[in-house]
Amino acid sequence: MNKVNLQFIALILAFASFSCQTENKEKQTENASEEVIEANLTSEKTEVKTTALEEGNLVVIQFHSENRCKTCNKIEKLSKATISEYEGVDFQLINVDDQKNEAIATKFEASGTALFLHNTATGEFKNLTEFAFMNANNEEKFENLLKEEVETF
DSSP states (O other): OOOHHHHHHHHHHHHHHHHHHHHHHHHHHHHHHHHHHHHHHHHHHHHHOOOHHTOOOOOEOOOOOOOHHHHHHHHHHHHHHHEEEEEESEEEEEETTSGHHHHHHHHHSSSSSSEEEEEEEETOOOEOHHHHHHHHHHHHHHHHHHHHHHHHO
């Protein structure tokens, strides 16, 4: 009798384990299907989305303090030269030490030299300060990377 009960219990456990595995596989398949659908929707959204450059709403903003260093001046020169190739992209140079610029400097959290891309239609912005300082001494690299940022923002 004990042997029969043990076999019966083993059979029930095996069945329960099989059921759980099947349910987990179904959930995994369902989750994978949802991820594929989400990926397709995302890629469709990406294809439809236009950039700020295409919409004519892109501004490159360089913040600076009253006393400007050589690198700050170089970033300005390279930024202006690079975006001059794009129709409708504006460049703004903003002195953070000037009281009248306090609100915009606060909005972008700029307290010295900083470089940003700004979509004026959506209010979105991207901080390129680290990029600018890291590449200011390599004009070709600066230009190529800034073009890439402008075209994909």
